[in-house]
Amino acid sequence: MTKPFRGVMLLTIAVACMALAMAVSNALAQDIKIGASLSVTGPASFLGAPEDKTLHLYVDKINAEGGVLGKKLQLVIYDDGGDPNKARTFATRLVEEDKVVVVVGGTTTGATLAMAPIFEDAQIPFVSLAGAVEIIDPVRKYVFKTPHTDRMACEKIFEDLKARGLTKIGMISGTDAFGKSMHEQCLKVVGNYGITVLADESYGAQDSDMTPQLTNIKNAAGLQAVVNPGFGQGPAIVTRNYKQLGITVPLYESHGVASKSYIDLAGPAAEAVRLPAAALLVADQLPDGDPQKPVVVAYKRAYEKATGQPVSTFGGHAYDGLFIVIEAIRRAGTADPKRIRDEIERTTGFIGTGGIVNMSPSDHLGLNLSAFRMLEIKNGDWTMVTATH
């Protein structure tokens, strides 16, 4: 035998082994298979990890209570690490190998946009958990999403600024996907509120010091407020630098920092910072008549009990996505993907952690600005801002 020929044999064996290992065992056909590709690891893991935990928590719970339509739910979750190319491969795998009937998530916008065409082609409904407005605008027949768009966050902030009579602002945005997308959306709608951007700065996702950029903003004549679109640790450092430089005008963060870890990381510097966020963060402070109160309080309790970690709005997006899908399956009375899609689109009056969802053929998000609450950080905790007129 020649040397290369042995190589061939070895390679063939190796490939055969791989093919075998790749073959996924098909579970009982009666189960309703729900798929997901989330960024459980990687730079967006602080979004993906709570989503992952939430899906597991509630699917187990539903199964323990007897499942849906008398069938058990089966959850297939892959970790794309935020890499769109991997996400697309997992999307193909969910469709072709796992034969899921519906998909919840997509953690990042990039992963969502990479996966969307696969589910469109396969006619599998796909409820994304990512932020950008591009996901649902223009509307794709099989693609939905649960989180508020970044444009809505901008509008909510600008509404609040206008109400306080602040019209000259500085912006400091992260150059990560979230910060950049929101920055763009904010610039698109800022004119509608009669607000002008005096200084427009940015920082890298892993930057450790933003005082130079903030110094430039501080020196802009007539500055009345600063808006910081960004997520991750960046906003916490911006907030600390803000305090260090002694800037006194109001600071607005985005819904991207809507988790307790922001307050912990930014420390006392976070006092009086405002941000738009879902009711979930102030679950216990909601008035008793608020229709969202029972839902958000129950989710918060369940999540914190199961994980021992404070609840974040990101896990809430997964909760909303899962239950929109389950209610659609119940209404459809079948696990047929097309029927599920039709019923998701007919979702009305669904009370989730993010707000009250009313979808339609032209609106695959179904939330309006009222879903956002303007929060202010006081004494190291979130408080609701009552209208300032």
Added chain:
Amino acid sequence: MRGIFSKRRMTLLVLVALVAVLPLVFPSGYYYRVAALVWISALAAVGLNILMGYAGQVSLGHAGFFGVGAYAVAIGPARLGLASWICILLGAAASGGIAWLVGRPILRLKGHYLAIGTLGFGVLIALVLTSEAKWTGGPDGTSVARLAVANMRISGPTAWYWISGFVLVFGAWLALNLEDSPAGRALRALHDSEIAAALGGIDVARHKLWAFVLAAVYASIAGSELALFDGFITPDTAGFLHSIELVAMVVLGGMGSVLGSVVGAALLTTLPQLLTVFVEYEQALLGLIIMLAMIFLRLGIVPGVQRMLARSAS
């Protein structure tokens, strides 16, 4: 090694056989997709192998060229109205040109300064792709128009399996020919000892430069393929981690071995699919595998296995 069963022909035969036979055992389109991804990565790895295996230099920013190729087919058709296949060529030309410009001054230095220079250059490309959102769509990425030939849109894993498989065989054929050409022999002489090669009258810097340019063109074409296949691309494709992944493919498979580059690409592409159960440990495992392979299997998998077999046979 002459004659019909030369190493070159055997390698090609193996590749052609693999590409032709694998679909017989594929149960679904998902397998076509993973295999197509393997062929695409393998093309970039085979190119990088020309630089690493033949010329003994390493590029730590090779994904930058991959990104140039990918964004060429994303931006060209959408913004300039050019045909996709022209953009593949333009991307390849741009990558080769950039490699020539960057490599020329650096490769005159002895030692491994190319690794450092390409590292910086790769990060810069990724940064430009992230920052110039008007053109590139920014960090969220941008969608890519489908490849169309004679008004027929080419998409789907099966079509791309055959395209990428064919391109890989062609690329491997070129690389193997190069290996046996006078230029290839000069490059290998250079890998063994630069001083000896220089004394033998070989223009060391020029040969290294051409190896670098060629490697960049391979990566660029692979990038174009991936972008057209996925229909969507983000700047991460050009990032440092992807560069490392490409280098790891070449060294795992075996520097200097074309088949090795394909095996390396296959391993690193399928690993995340196999390890979905051990997601938590994926990164640690990957690092461990790279370290262990470099320490104990310094030749790489294919040459290492070949040597082991040769020893047991004799």
Added chain:
Amino acid sequence: MDGFATMAEFLQFAFSGLTVGAVYALVALGFTIIYNASDVVNFAQGEFVMLGGMVTVAVSAAGIPLPLAALFAVALAVGVGVALHRLAIEPAHGASPVVLIIITIGASIFIRGVAQIVFDRQFHKLPSFSGDAPFVLFGATILPQSLWVMGGAGAIVVVLHAFFERTILGKAVLAAAANRLAARLVGIDTRLIMTLSFGISAAIGAVAGILVTPITLTSYNVGTLLALKGFAGGMLGGMGNPLGAVLGGLLLGLVEAFGAGYLSSTYKDGIAFVMILVVLFVSPRGLLGRRSVERV
């Protein structure tokens, strides 16, 4: 803008640059020490910084007082550094520089992978050593912790200098760096010297991580970018020159801060890499490089 405001602005940028630059300098210094002793370009250098911060956070969260936790973190990083040399670099003895580079890259991926399992993927903070009330100087502000970072970096440089110039062991390290064969001939245990260098580098990295975490926060993946930036600083100063590494790191921090302040913040992260290329094109020896570029 009046003169005072201009001056305040300038100072503010300088403070920012020096704080960040001090960290780059320490990473670059760590690179240089290992490079000199063993010719290895250690891409896992940033992971030592990460370990310093993360281990201190984890240990002090368990109720151990901060100074003790910090000490433990440094010791652990040294252990990892020594293990890196003994278990990964030494067994590959005689391998080409490319192979060694790839081993250290593999090591950095491995350390990061283990860190995210042992710790978590969240960001963490440490309390500032001397409070958070900034000092005001000519209208610019500086945090007490920044002074800790700069002072710490300065102290490390002084201690290292004394070690290399005043102690037998230090001189042996220098001798081994200058000519390994000659050093071995005069009876210096070069293997021990290399292990020592990895240990010292790891300690420097860990200290940098501990000092800077109260300002910049830390997580399992802060190492990669720091390694690249520190490496750029080392290149800028001249590969293999400890003093050059420190100056290169500081300079890089300053250029980044002034670039972000006066020009644009969009390409701030690119500055380091443009500098690498410029150095390579114009003067491969860097600012204070060694005589020879080639290391055969």
